[in-house]
Amino acid sequence: MNRALLLESVWLRVRRYKMRSLVIAAGICVSVLATVLLQSVAVSVRGAFDAFISRMYPADGVVLMAGGGFMGGRAGRTNLKLTDVETVAAEAGIAEWDPMVMVGGRDVRRGGNSVSIPITGFSEKAESVRRRSVQEGEFFTADDVSRRAHVALVGSTTAAELFPGESAVGGQLFIDSVPFEIRGVLESAGVDPHGNDQDQAIVIPYTTLLDGIAKIDFVSAATFIIGDSARADAVRDEIVRVMRERHGIGPGQEDDFVVITPVMVKAMADKSFRIVALFVPAIAAVAFLISAGVIFMVMQLSVRARTAELGLRKAVGARPRDLEVQIVLEVLVIAAVASLAGLLLASLGSTLVTPMLAAKFGVKHVTQSIGASVVSAVAALVTGVAGGLVPARRAARLDPVQSLR
Numbered sequence: 001m002n003r004a005l006l007l008e009s010v011w012l013r014v015r016r017y018k019m020r021s022l023v024i025a026a027g028i029c030v031s032v033l034a035t036v037l038l039q040s041v042a043v044s045v046r047g048a049f050d051a052f053i054s055r056m057y058p059a060d061g062v063v064l065m066a067g068g069g070f071m072g073g074r075a076g077r078t079n080l081k082l083t084d085v086e087t088v089a090a091e092a093g094i095a096e097w098d099p100m101v102m103v104g105g106r107d108v109r110r111g112g113n114s115v116s117i118p119i120t121g122f123s124e125k126a127e128s129v130r131r132r133s134v135q136e137g138e139f140f141t142a143d144d145v146s147r148r149a150h151v152a153l154v155g156s157t158t159a160a161e162l163f164p165g166e167s168a169v170g171g172q173l174f175i176d177s178v179p180f181e182i183r184g185v186l187e188s189a190g191v192d193p194h195g196n197d198q199d200q201a202i203v204i205p206y207t208t209l210l211d212g213i214a215k216i217d218f219v220s221a222a223t224f225i226i227g228d229s230a231r232a233d234a235v236r237d238e239i240v241r242v243m244r245e246r247h248g249i250g251p252g253q254e255d256d257f258v259v260i261t262p263v264m265v266k267a268m269a270d271k272s273f274r275i276v277a278l279f280v281p282a283i284a285a286v287a288f289l290i291s292a293g294v295i296f297m298v299m300q301l302s303v304r305a306r307t308a309e310l311g312l313r314k315a316v317g318a319r320p321r322d323l324e325v326q327i328v329l330e331v332l333v334i335a336a337v338a339s340l341a342g343l344l345l346a347s348l349g350s351t352l353v354t355p356m357l358a359a360k361f362g363v364k365h366v367t368q369s370i371g372a373s374v375v376s377a378v379a380a381l382v383t384g385v386a387g388g389l390v391p392a393r394r395a396a397r398l399d400p401v402q403s404l405r
Contacts, residue, residue: 032342295387
C-alpha cells in the first residue's frame with residue numbers, strides 16, 4: 001500500500017470516528033498524566049526530605065537525643081543532663097558541639113500582638129554546628145550564653161508577625177512576660193517535610209531558657225561535629241558506652257537516650273520512600289492496563305461496525321497485512337497525541353500542586369521527571385499496540401464475501 005495514502009486514510013478515520021478516538025485518548029492521557037505527575041511529586045518530596053535531613057543531621061555530625069526508643073519517643077526525656085553532654089564530648093575527643101533545649105509553644109507578646117511560638121535554646125556555636133546563621137542583625141555570643149542574657153533570634157515568619165512593616169532587630173518582645181531584645185533574624189529555612197514552618201521560631205541562649213524560662217535542669221539533645229563522617233559509627237559507639245556508664249544502665253537494659261548518625265536517618269528515609277518507589281509504578285501499570293482493555297473493547301466494536309468497509313477493501317485487493325497495519329496505526333496516532341496531551345497536563349499539574357506541596361512538605365518547586373515522561377510516552381505507544389493488535393488481526397482475517405453480505 002502507498003504509505004502516503006495509508007497515513008491519509010488513518011488520519012481521516014481518526015477524525016471521522018471522534019467519539020471512539022476520544023475514549024481511547026482519554027485513557028492514555030490520564031495514564032500518562034498520573035504516571036508523570038506522581039513520579040515528579042515523589043521525586044520532589046524526596047528531595048525536600050533529603051535537604052531537611054542534611055540540614056538537621058550534617059554528614060559530619062552525630063546527634064544525642066534524650067529519651068529511649070525510636071527517635072527518643074519513650075521514657076527518659078528528662079534524664080539527659082548538660083554534664084552528660086560535656087563528658088561525652090571530652091571522652092570522645094569532640095571539640096565542637098551544641099546543646100539543644102526545646103520547650104514547645106510559649107506565649108510571646110509584642111505590643112498588642114500575642115502568639116504561641118516554639119522556643120528553642122542553643123549555644124553560640126549553633127551558628128556553625130547547625131549551619132544556620134542570621135540574615136539580619138547578629139548571632140548571640142558566648143558572653144550572652146554565660147551571663148544568661150535576655151537576647152533572642154527570631155525566624156522570618158515570627159518577625160513578620162510581630163514586627164509587620166519594620167525591622168525586628170533591636171526590638172523587644174516578651175516571652176512569658178519576660179522581656180527579650182532581638183539580636184537578629186534567622187536565615188529562612190522554609191517549611192519542613194512535616195509541614196511545620198521552621199521560620200515560626202524563637203531561639204535564645206540555652207542557659208537563659210534552662211534557668212530563666214523553663215526552670216529545668218536537663219537538655220533535649222546535643223549535636224556533635226566529628227569532622228570526619230567515616231568516624232560516625234565509632235563515635236556513636238563511644239557515646240553509647242559513656243552514656244550507659246553514666247546512667248548506670250546494665251546489660252540487657254534499655255537505653256534512656258538515642259544516638260543518631262546521618263547514615264541511620266538516611267536508611268530510615270530510604271525505607272519509607274522504598275514503598276513510594278513501588279507504589280508509583282504499580283499505579284502506572286494498573287492505569288495503562290485498564291487503558292489497554294478500553295482500547296481493545298473500543299477497537300473490537302469499531303472493527304465490527306466497519307465490517308462491510310473492511311470486506312470491500314479486501315475484495316478490491318487490500319492485503320490482510322495492510323488492514324492490520326491500518327488498525328494499529330489508527331490506535332498509535334491517537335496514543336501519540338494523547339500522550340503529548342498527558343505530558344502537557346502533567347506540566348501544568350506540577351505548577352498547580354507546587355503551592356500545596358510547599359505548604360505541606362516544604363517542596364520549593366516540582367520538576368517534571370524526564371525519565372518518567374519518556375517511559376510514560378513509550379508505555380502509551382506499547383499500550384496502544386497491545387490493545388489494538390487483536391482487533392487488527394481480526395480485521396485482517398475477515399472473509400470479504402461474508403463481510404459484504
